[in-house]
Amino acid sequence: MRDLLLGVRRPDDALQPLLFALIVTALFPLAIGADAARLAPIAGGVSWVVALLAILLGMDNVYRSDAEDGSLDQLLVSGQPLAVLCAARMLAHWLVVGLPLVLATPLLATLLGLPSTVVGVALVSLALGTGVLVAIGHVCAALAVAAKRSVILVPLMVLPLSVPVLIFGAGAVQATMVGLPATAPLLLLGAGLALAVPLAPVACAAALRLNAG
Amino acid sequence: MRDLLLGVRRPDDALQPLLFALIVTALFPLAIGADAARLAPIAGGVSWVVALLAILLGMDNVYRSDAEDGSLDQLLVSGQPLAVLCAARMLAHWLVVGLPLVLATPLLATLLGLPSTVVGVALVSLALGTGVLVAIGHVCAALAVAAKRSVILVPLMVLPLSVPVLIFGAGAVQATMVGLPATAPLLLLGAGLALAVPLAPVACAAALRLNAG
Amino acid sequence: MSVASSPADFSLTVRELCFARAGERIFGPVSFALRSGDLCAIAGSNGAGKTTLLQVLAGLLAPSEGSFDVRTHAQDLPTPAYPRTALLGHLNGLKLDLSARANLGFRESLLGIDPALGVDQALARMGLAGYEALPLRELSAGQRRRVALAALMRDHAPLWLLDEPYANLDAEGRNLVASVIEEQRQRQGIVVITTHGVESLPDGTVHVRLGSGS
Amino acid sequence: MSVASSPADFSLTVRELCFARAGERIFGPVSFALRSGDLCAIAGSNGAGKTTLLQVLAGLLAPSEGSFDVRTHAQDLPTPAYPRTALLGHLNGLKLDLSARANLGFRESLLGIDPALGVDQALARMGLAGYEALPLRELSAGQRRRVALAALMRDHAPLWLLDEPYANLDAEGRNLVASVIEEQRQRQGIVVITTHGVESLPDGTVHVRLGSGS
Amino acid sequence: MNPLVKWFHRFGSPPTFYRWAGQALPWLRGAALLAGAVGLYFGLIVAPADYLQGESVRILYIHVPSAWMSLFIYLFVAANAFIALVWRIRISEVLSMAAAPVGAMFTAVTLATGSLWGRPTWGTYWQWDARLTSELVLLFLYLGVIALFHAIEDRRRAARAAGLLALVGVVNLPVIHYSVRWWSTLHQGESVKLFGESSMHASMLWPLLVMALATKLWFFASLASRARLALLEADSDKAWVRDTLQPRVTEAAPA
Ligand code: HEM
Ligand SMILES: Nc1ncnc2c1ncn2[C@@H]1O[C@H](COP(=O)(O)OP(=O)(O)OP(=O)(O)O)[C@@H](O)[C@H]1O
Numbered sequence A, B: 001m002r003d004l005l006l007g008v009r010r011p012d013d014a015l016q017p018l019l020f021a022l023i024v025t026a027l028f029p030l031a032i033g034a035d036a037a038r039l040a041p042i043a044g045g046v047s048w049v050v051a052l053l054a055i056l057l058g059m060d061n062v063y064r065s066d067a068e069d070g071s072l073d074q075l076l077v078s079g080q081p082l083a084v085l086c087a088a089r090m091l092a093h094w095l096v097v098g099l100p101l102v103l104a105t106p107l108l109a110t111l112l113g114l115p116s117t118v119v120g121v122a123l124v125s126l127a128l129g130t131g132v133l134v135a136i137g138h139v140c141a142a143l144a145v146a147a148k149r150s151v152i153l154v155p156l157m158v159l160p161l162s163v164p165v166l167i168f169g170a171g172a173v174q175a176t177m178v179g180l181p182a183t184a185p186l187l188l189l190g191a192g193l194a195l196a197v198p199l200a201p202v203a204c205a206a207a208l209r210l211n212a213g
Numbered sequence C, D: 001m002s003v004a005s006s007p008a009d010f011s012l013t014v015r016e017l018c019f020a021r022a023g024e025r026i027f028g029p030v031s032f033a034l035r036s037g038d039l040c041a042i043a044g045s046n047g048a049g050k051t052t053l054l055q056v057l058a059g060l061l062a063p064s065e066g067s068f069d070v071r072t073h074a075q076d077l078p079t080p081a082y083p084r085t086a087l088l089g090h091l092n093g094l095k096l097d098l099s100a101r102a103n104l105g106f107r108e109s110l111l112g113i114d115p116a117l118g119v120d121q122a123l124a125r126m127g128l129a130g131y132e133a134l135p136l137r138e139l140s141a142g143q144r145r146r147v148a149l150a151a152l153m154r155d156h157a158p159l160w161l162l163d164e165p166y167a168n169l170d171a172e173g174r175n176l177v178a179s180v181i182e183e184q185r186q187r188q189g190i191v192v193i194t195t196h197g198v199e200s201l202p203d204g205t206v207h208v209r210l211g212s213g214s
Numbered sequence E: 001m002n003p004l005v006k007w008f009h010r011f012g013s014p015p016t017f018y019r020w021a022g023q024a025l026p027w028l029r030g031a032a033l034l035a036g037a038v039g040l041y042f043g044l045i046v047a048p049a050d051y052l053q054g055e056s057v058r059i060l061y062i063h064v065p066s067a068w069m070s071l072f073i074y075l076f077v078a079a080n081a082f083i084a085l086v087w088r089i090r091i092s093e094v095l096s097m098a099a100a101p102v103g104a105m106f107t108a109v110t111l112a113t114g115s116l117w118g119r120p121t122w123g124t125y126w127q128w129d130a131r132l133t134s135e136l137v138l139l140f141l142y143l144g145v146i147a148l149f150h151a152i153e154d155r156r157r158a159a160r161a162a163g164l165l166a167l168v169g170v171v172n173l174p175v176i177h178y179s180v181r182w183w184s185t186l187h188q189g190e191s192v193k194l195f196g197e198s199s200m201h202a203s204m205l206w207p208l209l210v211m212a213l214a215t216k217l218w219f220f221a222s223l224a225s226r227a228r229l230a231l232l233e234a235d236s237d238k239a240w241v242r243d244t245l246q247p248r249v250t251e252a253a254p255a
């Protein structure tokens, strides 16, 4: 299983998603203006959108590259439960893309002037939410494997599905900023993750079998 | 030449970047709150960031897919001037991704509550700026063609280089919003495009030759 | 249920098997029966459905008509449980960014077996000593195919499905394929290959010909 | 400068050619000379550098030592100007998402020539009548190779470089390759192929053997 | 042949460079340490504390030399990349790629010391000011070049591709600087300027200059050792590497 995880991506890739998140975050002050009074209120929302986009980038290739070099067939005939393989893939993806984003939250928050009282909630909401987003992304990527190569197709499938995640996640941050409790949206995100963890791998496996051959 | 353009992507792909831009734009009111007073001032910047990300999506594959199926070698041995082929590619990419984004500006602006007086400037700045961004993206994609597959590499190369485009582009919109003239940034964007049009194809061709074989 | 393994321990029976895409028949009906140690060569023109037949036998595609089954009576054959198949397709199923060693390690962890033959040993058998650590992108077409064969060699699945295993290989490589196939047969495995009839196959090979593609 | 085309009109001369990557020699030194109408078969084990040699001759890689040149004296040979080469690699250089027809059309506009042979005619010659409009993703391995051959057939470049042109093809397909090569030679073109020595080549073929990869 | 190219071919052949760099290395290191010690002693202990900023002003002696180096090294990388691409000179490929990580390091140090300094003086770690933003983008440019260099397996090809990117970046560098300045003046006045160069007192200026010299020496020392390593690694199967390493082994054996 360790090899399975390592086989997917190399550890030195792990810094790159972090950098990506940083650069994309830096785009907003550049585009919107450095005015702290204008940045701070939108900082929570922006870091959520950034996380979503960072996860989306390259989601298209998660299974497609396997299909194109024949590795997918090898996974399918390996006799291993496909859902377990899919779950390992998701975990690996989250460790490489999701976790760095979560860990970078304090830094990003500072860059955007997010009040330090909110950073904790932002961190928790991102930790839960990125998990759900990776799960959604993998299911969509598996579904898209048979489609002809088109880069945008997967984002188009994922984005609408991730709207609730975004609303609860960014909502939790906004709520804390105006002094409201963020428990409800965080609980909902947690529930989403609890649902996604068992269901997404199964859905993913089913989608891959559907597209095989 | 017509076939060259069409050969790259199919026309029905053109709708997808548009949809992507629409959905991502729609995410902002969801993440930040639909408060018009809060949205309107950032609308110009947001539509610029969205345009940049939409162009970035799949940039990685512009030349890599050619390298992986052997088409790149065919381009190289065709005896045609490679820079001209690269220029045709860029034009095709801009027609398929840039142009729809430009045409959709009024719609996106409405979604974000951008004042209608600014839409004209936003349109012109996007028309000029997306051209430069496509050019930068192609050069970076060509440079990365022999690299290991990595989701983030090309964005990591493109984003720092696109900072000026973003600043001038979003700056032009912001300036108009506060009643200042936007001629200077638009002229600078135009100058950037005028530089990119002859130079980028040559750089792109050099990068491809560097990585051939 | 018997403990001793005899040549009849294991069998693949294909009965009137057909496959159709969108109502159009790709191949079939085809019938044949194989037992432990058999080698079967599927011939047929380009587009006759050889690759498709292998994909059906591998369980990647569901047959449209007819059926096939893989049966075993022995218990002392190598793990894992039947009827897992090993597949070598037109595509090698390898990651070009990873080294041969990493690819074989990944395949090993995927199959969850611990073969007697080490990774570097298998690669050396395939004539790839010294190339273990290079990314496959830097190997030649035939060398990549050899990496795929090294991975196959370590996979003791009872049923091997090999799609043009001799393609892209030099004379020495083709001999290696023949000997690897022979070893699988010695182990009482079944081997099904597709061929365009250029290489000479051992006596006793079961020949199956698919009609030309519609 | 002469107007009539004679067999000596066009020549490829390779002198002590070597190619090295990161200081390590991949092949060479190799020397040979070919003239209009010649067929040259490069043999050598997997990793000997056959593909690399073709890439050097195609101008994709620069030779490390030695040189080669392509010379012509005739003026009545088909456009475009010398010394353009046509390359058929291990990879077909085709877009799987596009149909055979679209792929050939694209290649035509890339080369800027207007061959006498139509797209559908060329595909029909390659036995692909009825498959013109399907995306290549839905064709078999051999059918895809045939599409690449159809594209090649319409390319009247004087120098053809074919990397294992017989791979993945059935007997009929291999005959087609042989006849396409023969036509190119009739047109006074030069053909360089790589081979693993399984197919029989016509008399008069110039044989070049590369030493085994280090 | 161009005399410059001739010079590069003579002194840039790997064995020659390896030998020269090896001989220069201890001197460069020693000089860097000496200058660094002197600079820091006068900067941190002798020079007066600022009457406005107190002791925090002493970050200056790290921050400003690093900032200068971050820009200088980028130019060095780009200049070598240019030479490597135009005249295909191998030693320039090696030098430009050996310098890039050092430059990224100085850039990171500039950002870190700057933001540590910003806390007591501006009251915030970060501000989207023109100079700060362009330094951040410079870091990203460096990282992009390094990432590309490491993503391509063939070392020479990697160096040339990354060098081309660095060149594109150098075209962009002034544009970034001015665009950011232009952009930030649109919304707010020029950010706090604590002192211009002219207003700096001599007692502060000369330790600063000594530190600038120290960082430069240190850069060349680290460049020499990194380039030597890169050459050894790339040519590990070449005769000159065996000849270079062999005597040392036999020397060491009897001792
Ligand atoms: C993260 C924050 C900061 C960054 C990225 C940064 C970056 C830079 C850069 C790039 C330079 C070199 C400019 C050139 O030579 O053209 C520089 C110089 C300088 N910085 Fe900073 N800086 C930061 C914070 C600060 C702070 C907080 C102070 C003092 C309060 C400061 C004081 C100076 C001074 C005195 C110079 C040299 C004067 C000059 O060359 O004009 N910096 N800084
Ligand atoms: N992109 C590359 N980078 C580094 N080394 C390479 C690259 N491509 C090939 N090689 C090496 O060059 C040697 C020759 O490769 P080449 O593909 O020319 O062999 P070949 O004779 O065509 O073999 P085959 O019969 O397997 O096709 C091989 O040892 C291979 O490892």
Ligand SMILES: Nc1ncnc2c1ncn2[C@@H]1O[C@H](COP(=O)(O)OP(=O)(O)OP(=O)(O)O)[C@@H](O)[C@H]1O
Binding pocket: A213, C021, C026, C044, C045, C046, C047, C048, C049, C050, C051, C052, C053, C213, D137, D138, D139, D140, D141, D142, D143, D168, D170
């Ligand atoms: N993914 C697919 N979708 C639709 N049709 C397909 C697909 N793959 C193959 N076909 C069709 O099925 C037929 C059989 O293809 P298959 O790949 O099995 O042939 P094959 O016998 O392996 O040929 P080859 O000798 O060229 O490898 C072909 O006519 C092909 O057009």
Ligand SMILES: [Mg+2]
Binding pocket: C050, C051, C052, C090, C163, D140, D141, D142
């Ligand atoms: Mg087949």
Ligand SMILES: [Mg+2]
Binding pocket: C140, C141, C142, D050, D051, D052, D090, D163
């Ligand atoms: Mg080859």
